[in-house]
Amino acid sequence: MSAAAAASVCEYVVRQIVDDPDAVAVAQSDTDGGIRLDVTVGDGDMGRVIGKRGRVAGAIRTVVRAAGVDDEIGSIEVEFVD
Amino acid sequence: MEWVETTAKTTAEAKESALDRLGVHEDDAEFEVVSEAKTGLFGRVKEDARVRARVRPATPRAKDDRRRRSKGGGRGSRGQGRDNGGSRNSGNRGSGNRGQGNKGQGNKSDRNKSSGNGGSGPDKGRSQDKGRSHQDGRSHQEGQGRAGRTDSTRSTDRSKKQERSVTDNEATMPLPEQADIAQEFVAGLAERFGASVDFVREDVADDEIRITVNGDDLGRMVGRRGNTAVAIDELVRTVLQRQAGSSRDGRVRVDIGGVRARRTEALANFCREQAALVRESGMARALEPMGGADRKVTHDTIADEDGVDTISEGEDPNRRVVIVPAGDA
Numbered sequence: 001m002s003a004a005a006a007a008s009v010c011e012y013v014v015r016q017i018v019d020d021p022d023a024v025a026v027a028q029s030d031t032d033g034g035i036r037l038d039v040t041v042g043d044g045d046m047g048r049v050i051g052k053r054g055r056v057a058g059a060i061r062t063v064v065r066a067a068g069v070d071d072e073i074g075s076i077e078v079e080f081v082d
Numbered sequence: 083m084e085w086v087e088t089t090a091k092t093t094a095e096a097k098e099s100a101l102d103r104l105g106v107h108e109d110d111a112e113f114e115v116v117s118e119a120k121t122g123l124f125g126r127v128k129e130d131a132r133v134r135a136r137v138r139p140a141t142p143r144a145k146d147d148r149r150r151r152s153k154g155g156g157r158g159s160r161g162q163g164r165d166n167g168g169s170r171n172s173g174n175r176g177s178g179n180r181g182q183g184n185k186g187q188g189n190k191s192d193r194n195k196s197s198g199n200g201g202s203g204p205d206k207g208r209s210q211d212k213g214r215s216h217q218d219g220r221s222h223q224e225g226q227g228r229a230g231r232t233d234s235t236r237s238t239d240r241s242k243k244q245e246r247s248v249t250d251n252e253a254t255m256p257l258p259e260q261a262d263i264a265q266e267f268v269a270g271l272a273e274r275f276g277a278s279v280d281f282v283r284e285d286v287a288d289d290e291i292r293i294t295v296n297g298d299d300l301g302r303m304v305g306r307r308g309n310t311a312v313a314i315d316e317l318v319r320t321v322l323q324r325q326a327g328s329s330r331d332g333r334v335r336v337d338i339g340g341v342r343a344r345r346t347e348a349l350a351n352f353c354r355e356q357a358a359l360v361r362e363s364g365m366a367r368a369l370e371p372m373g374g375a376d377r378k379v380t381h382d383t384i385a386d387e388d389g390v391d392t393i394s395e396g397e398d399p400n401r402r403v404v405i406v407p408a409g410d411a
Contacts (some may be wrong), residue, residue, distance in 0.1 A: 005274060005275065005276065008274045009271065009274045009275065011298065012270055012271065012274055013271070015318055016270075016317075016321045016324075016325075017317070017320050017324055018324070019324070048320070048324065051320065052129045053318060053399065056316065056320050057392070058313070059312075059313035059314075059316040059317050059320075060313075060317065061295055062305065062309055062310055062313035063310060063313050063314055063317060064270070064300045066275075066303065066305050066310040066313075067274065067275055069302050081327060
């Protein structure tokens with residue numbers, strides 16, 4: 001099921017947090033040991049997604065990885081692309 | 083010694099609303115800035131200032147200056163032999179009562195008399211100080227021995243600030259609505275995790291709703307050592323911040339699988355053990371740095387223990403609680 005759960009959780013969470021949900025995009029690519037999700041958000045929403053001291057970003061990564069655990073896809077990287 | 087914790091856009095405003103909660107004057111409260119208001123990365127994210135405050139522990143004072151409106155009754159030197167110590171201790175939280183004053187109270191030159199004139203309702207006690215000080219400008223009586231001039235200045239300041247905070251509150255979303263948002267968010271998340279869940283909602287305090295998420299397949303949403311559950315709670319907070327506004331009151335906690343409750347209990351037990359060690363040894367013990375929520379558990383737990391107090395040291399994320407023998411705080 002190829003990381004669908006992780007990507008879907010990622011997009012869902014980010015869309016809930018930003019001011020402009022329609023500007024959210026999650027692009028998935030393969031890496032050596034797993035997959036990588038590149039998240040882009042609308043102007044001005046990056047701060048929200050990252051949060052103070054990266055707390056929100058950290059929480060998103062934790063939750064997204066948890067969602068992908070069953071997928072046997074190895075590591076899941078979540079990058080927030082500015 | 084009860085601490086209240088408040089948040090606002092600036093530390094000054096947070097202090098103000100803490101004072102409103104405690105119902106005391108600034109001079110009679112102790113503050114601890116838990117975190118400054120911060121503008122986050124890219125100038126966008128605003129983290130509200132967080133301030134803790136409590137009524138300053140009783141210290142003997144000149145008689146003339148005894149006009150404190152303490153919240154925590156039952157401390158010996160507080161309120162004794164005062165005209166209305168008892169009645170004003172009740173229910174000071176409702177800050178809306180402030181400043182409406184009992185006109186006419188200021189005319190009583192005899193303090194005992196003023197306590198005796200019942201019949202003006204339960205609010206009488208707590209609004210009495212304000213009522214008097216409002217009157218001070220016009221009908222201050224020499225016999226009261228109160229610092230009339232400064233009082234009335236202060237109370238004018240306070241009523242101004244009162245108005246401001248009332249305006250701020252207009253945008254506040256009621257807690258149950260916030261809980262709806264939180265629950266909806268978690269439901270959507272659980273669906274994407276492939277878990278079927280149900281929710282139990284509890285009012286754990288006036289200003290806190292706990293949503294416990296139950297289900298069969300929650301392992302992944304809890305995570306190792308509850309890490310994922312904590313992350314989800316963090317996300318809930320962020321979602322609420324965006325959807326309910328930053329001036330929201332109270333707190334919605336999401337507890338996946340009840341792990342937080344179990345963890346809190348374990349932390350409380352640990353704190354009681356540490357408190358016992360401090361009591362026996364007379365030596366302060368510093369705990370590991372903890373997040374604000376855990377520190378609150380620690381403070382609250384220790385507050386119920388005899389012979390020990392807590393203080394907080396350092397700055398987040400390395401802020402920690404130190405358990406000290408009572409009196410050393």
